[in-house]
Amino acid sequence: MIAPPLAGFLADRVLSAHWLLALINLTRALALLAAARAHGFGELFAAMATVSLVSAPSSVLTSAVAFSHLPEARGIGKARVWGTISWLLVLWAIAATSRPSARARRSSRTYE
Numbered sequence: 001m002i003a004p005p006l007a008g009f010l011a012d013r014v015l016s017a018h019w020l021l022a023l024i025n026l027t028r029a030l031a032l033l034a035a036a037r038a039h040g041f042g043e044l045f046a047a048m049a050t051v052s053l054v055s056a057p058s059s060v061l062t063s064a065v066a067f068s069h070l071p072e073a074r075g076i077g078k079a080r081v082w083g084t085i086s087w088l089l090v091l092w093a094i095a096a097t098s099r100p101s102a103r104a105r106r107s108s109r110t111y112e
Contacts, residue, residue, distance in 0.1 A: 004056055004057040004060055017061050017064045017065050017068070018065050020061060021058065021061040021062060021065060024054045024057065024058050024061065025058070027054045028050075028051055028054050028055060028058075031047050031048075031050040031051045031054065032047070032051060034046075034047040034050075035047035035048055035051065063076070066079060
């Protein structure tokens with residue numbers, strides 16, 4: 001509830017939307033790295049709360065950047081549909097061509 005209006009204010013008055021989106025994504029990446037290296041619940045909770053806080057306004061800012069780059073606003077639907085389809089195709093291709101590592105195979109046997 002706090003982050004989207006704050007991001008809108010910052011994008012309108014302080015930074016342009018694409019620079020704010022870059023800053024948000026960098027902050028999210030650093031927070032996820034901190035979450036991966038957390039040693040206790042408090043550290044993990046703080047890192048994931050930061051991820052949640054900075055992730056909330058990213059879809060609104062992404063739409064704003066997309067609208068600013070499209071020649072006509074009606075093209076946003078096609079851009080989103082084809083972006084989603086290409087994302088799924090890439091993920092399926094990676095899943096089809098990758099094999100689990102030896103470590104992943106070992107760890108899955110220990111839980112059976």
